[in-house]
Amino acid sequence: MTKERLIKPKVLSRTPKEQAEAFFTEINNQELVIQKILEQKGVYEPLIRQNIEDFVLYWTEPNKNGTKQRWELEKTFEVFRRLRTWFARSKTYKNPSRIIQI
Numbered sequence: 001m002t003k004e005r006l007i008k009p010k011v012l013s014r015t016p017k018e019q020a021e022a023f024f025t026e027i028n029n030q031e032l033v034i035q036k037i038l039e040q041k042g043v044y045e046p047l048i049r050q051n052i053e054d055f056v057l058y059w060t061e062p063n064k065n066g067t068k069q070r071w072e073l074e075k076t077f078e079v080f081r082r083l084r085t086w087f088a089r090s091k092t093y094k095n096p097s098r099i100i101q102i
Contacts, residue, residue, distance in 0.1 A: 020071055020079045024060055033083070055086050 014022070023029045030052055037048050059071040059082070071077045 016076070016078045020077055023079045024056060024069070024071065030056065051087060051090055052083075055083060 023033070034045075034048055034052055037043055038045055059069065061070045062068070063070070063073060071079075071082075
């Protein structure tokens with residue numbers, strides 16, 4: 001076996017910051033998340049869309065100087081963990097025993 005076969009290519013993945021930037025700036029990424037949630041049975045599309053919109057509006061609020069958004073001021077921020085928590089705490093989501101998978 002040659003040395004080239006033993007070396008596996010490094011997989012470069014996005015950092016949590018890059019994932020958040022992509023989610024908040026590209027509407028297509030938000031739509032992909034919505035579609036993934038809608039694949040689950042028993043979810044109400046308008047409610048999901050409203051929650052995603054509320055999530056984006058909340059976390060993209062600028063600071064007083066307008067230089068950073070709320071999510072950028074957090075020490076750590078993983079958009080998919082935050083979304084999962086957002087849905088779990090949503091007052092409009094009537095069935096707390098049902099966890100939305102993202």
